[in-house]
Amino acid sequence: MHPAPSVILFTSLSGLGFGLLFWLGFGYPGVTGGTAFVFFAIAYLLAVGGLMASTFHLGKKSNAIKAFSQWRSSWLSREAWLAVISLIIMGLYGAGLVFLGTRWTLVGYVGGLLSLATVFSTSMIYAQLKSIPRWNMPLTPALFLSYGLAGGALLSGQIATTKALLLVLALVQVAYWALGDRALITSGTSMASATGLGKIGAVKAFEPPHTGTNYLLREMVYVVGRKHSAKLRIISLLLVAVLPMACLLLPFNHLLAALAVISHIAGVFAARWLFFAEAEHVVGLYYGKR
Amino acid sequence: MTTLPTGTDRKLGLVIDLDTCVGCHACVISCKGWNTENYGAPLSDQDAYGDPSGTFLNRVHSYEVEPAEGAAQLIHFPKSCLHCDDAPCVTVCPTGASYKRTEDGIVLVNESDCMGCGLCAWACPYGARELDLAAGIMKKCTLCVDRIYNENLPEEDREPACVRTCPAGARHFGDFSDPESDVSRLVAERGGFDLMPEQGTKPVNKYLPPRPKDKLETEAPAALPAVATETTGFLSWLDKTLDRLPGGGAN
Numbered sequence: 001m002h003p004a005p006s007v008i009l010f011t012s013l014s015g016l017g018f019g020l021l022f023w024l025g026f027g028y029p030g031v032t033g034g035t036a037f038v039f040f041a042i043a044y045l046l047a048v049g050g051l052m053a054s055t056f057h058l059g060k061k062s063n064a065i066k067a068f069s070q071w072r073s074s075w076l077s078r079e080a081w082l083a084v085i086s087l088i089i090m091g092l093y094g095a096g097l098v099f100l101g102t103r104w105t106l107v108g109y110v111g112g113l114l115s116l117a118t119v120f121s122t123s124m125i126y127a128q129l130k131s132i133p134r135w136n137m138p139l140t141p142a143l144f145l146s147y148g149l150a151g152g153a154l155l156s157g158q159i160a161t162t163k164a165l166l167l168v169l170a171l172v173q174v175a176y177w178a179l180g181d182r183a184l185i186t187s188g189t190s191m192a193s194a195t196g197l198g199k200i201g202a203v204k205a206f207e208p209p210h211t212g213t214n215y216l217l218r219e220m221v222y223v224v225g226r227k228h229s230a231k232l233r234i235i236s237l238l239l240v241a242v243l244p245m246a247c248l249l250l251p252f253n254h255l256l257a258a259l260a261v262i263s264h265i266a267g268v269f270a271a272r273w274l275f276f277a278e279a280e281h282v283v284g285l286y287y288g289k290r
Numbered sequence: 291m292t293t294l295p296t297g298t299d300r301k302l303g304l305v306i307d308l309d310t311c312v313g314c315h316a317c318v319i320s321c322k323g324w325n326t327e328n329y330g331a332p333l334s335d336q337d338a339y340g341d342p343s344g345t346f347l348n349r350v351h352s353y354e355v356e357p358a359e360g361a362a363q364l365i366h367f368p369k370s371c372l373h374c375d376d377a378p379c380v381t382v383c384p385t386g387a388s389y390k391r392t393e394d395g396i397v398l399v400n401e402s403d404c405m406g407c408g409l410c411a412w413a414c415p416y417g418a419r420e421l422d423l424a425a426g427i428m429k430k431c432t433l434c435v436d437r438i439y440n441e442n443l444p445e446e447d448r449e450p451a452c453v454r455t456c457p458a459g460a461r462h463f464g465d466f467s468d469p470e471s472d473v474s475r476l477v478a479e480r481g482g483f484d485l486m487p488e489q490g491t492k493p494v495n496k497y498l499p500p501r502p503k504d505k506l507e508t509e510a511p512a513a514l515p516a517v518a519t520e521t522t523g524f525l526s527w528l529d530k531t532l533d534r535l536p537g538g539g540a541n
């Protein structure tokens with residue numbers, strides 16, 4: 001799939017933002033007043049910034065409001081609702097902390113859980129697609145949730161929890177790559193099933209339907225840069241988990257903490273780029289590509 | 291509404307005969323011609339006189355299929371929306387623009403609701419939907435919904451433009467819910483099949499397999515017998531010298 005900057009920004013930033021909101025909702029860290037304001041401002045900038053980025057790739061932005069209409073069937077629609085509701089509830093909860101210095105525990109719990117549900121619904125937009133076997137796995141929501149929880153814990157400054165969650169994140173990410181590499185083969189979709197000609201013999205693409213490129217090839221048969229994927233996987237794992245972990249294991253220091261955060265966010269971008277660039281859409285089979 | 295109907299009164303769709311299709315792309319052109327000037331936004335082209343790319347609702351691939359024995363076959367393969375019964379493109383749509391009609395099963399996009407997110411094109415395993423870059427909305431085969439019921443057209447024209455145009459008679463239009471319809475009988479007689487059945491989309495359109503080919507003479511002609519066995523003179527010397535060079539002929 002085409003790794004469009006708008007979707008990479010959207011999923012990475014809003015994942016971090018809603019991850020942080022989850023922890024804030026549960027009172028980690030238990031801040032009030034000005035400090036709470038800073039934490040909530042960061043979370044809202046990330047979450048709202050990500051959501052705004054997601055509208056950049058829309059062909060007709062004037063119809064975007066209609067995306068709230070199909071929550072019964074569409075994960076994208078559910079995501080829109082969950083995002084807005086969590087932002088409202090967490091805004092209320094945050095206002096209590098910042099301006100009144102009171103913590104409405106129940107409101108925080110509900111808002112926190114809804115924030116996590118938002119991350120889950122983002123992941124389901126991708127995980128529901130049978131046409132992209134690498135995404136169509138239970139590990140996809142697990143991956144998004146571990147990114148949200150670990151990134152949120154790091155941003156909320158909980159060192160012990162972050163260390164444990166970074167480990168979980170690294171394991172889920174490696175498992176996702178390992179299973180993902182087999183997903184297209186095990187899905188059973190092949191050039192033979194795509195054309196139905198496998199009964200006659202080995203099918204080879206002879207001539208494509210068009211001499212130039214088209215929307216399908218640009219959007220869904222993105223093969224550029226896949227050859228570097230092994231290297232990028234290592235780099236993203238180092239940035240997202242190993243380096244932040246090393247920073248947190250050393251005696252605490254603000255510079256190291258900042259380095260951990262910067263490294264983690266860079267790693268999230270790299271991993272999310274791979275999430276899209278490596279995903280094979282079965283339509284590629286009609287072109288003899290994967 | 292982007293929930294799918296539990297059933298449709300009729301199931302309109304196409305049968306595509308892979309035995310008869312000659313790969314002329316006439317259906318592609320007539321489709322683009324009709325659909326760019328009738329229902330909905332036109333099918334735009336970008337950089338038509340440079341590095342062209344454009345929106346098409348129907349495209350013809352060509353495949354080479356090599357059987358275990360015998361000669362390879364060239365098979366032309368038109369592909370457009372299959373109007374799936376279990377259409378994943380419909381249920382993912384957040385705006386309600388994509389829907390499947392209860393009366394005839396046609397899958398359509400309501401262009402005034404579409405926000406051009408492209409998720410439905412991702413969900414379709416067949417590549418049957420293309421986002422028009424000029425209009426910013428999703429385009430797909432409508433089964434020529436503005437022809438098939440159009441009483442302003444002569445009766446013989448009330449079928450999809452691709453079917454009407456195909457010079458080889460490789461495309462057939464009809465109602466699959468009626469077991470006696472031409473399309474249902476064709477599918478039954480010729481062993482019509484689904485594309486990517488494992489994707490669970492339950493396509494309405496069916497493909498007819500190429501008929502078995504006549505057996506071609508696969509033995510290569512026998513080598514010509516040598517006329518002269520013993521040779522002399524310059525040409526003989528040249529022949530032997532060339533033979534001795536690396537890669538020279540052995541006979």
Ligand code: SF4
Nearest residue numbers: 371372373374379414
């Ligand atoms: S072929 Fe694709 S676009 Fe058409 S109904 Fe099926 S899934 Fe939807």
Ligand code: SF4
Nearest residue numbers: 383404405407408410
């Ligand atoms: S591109 Fe349009 S029709 Fe397709 S899912 Fe998005 S809003 Fe629905």
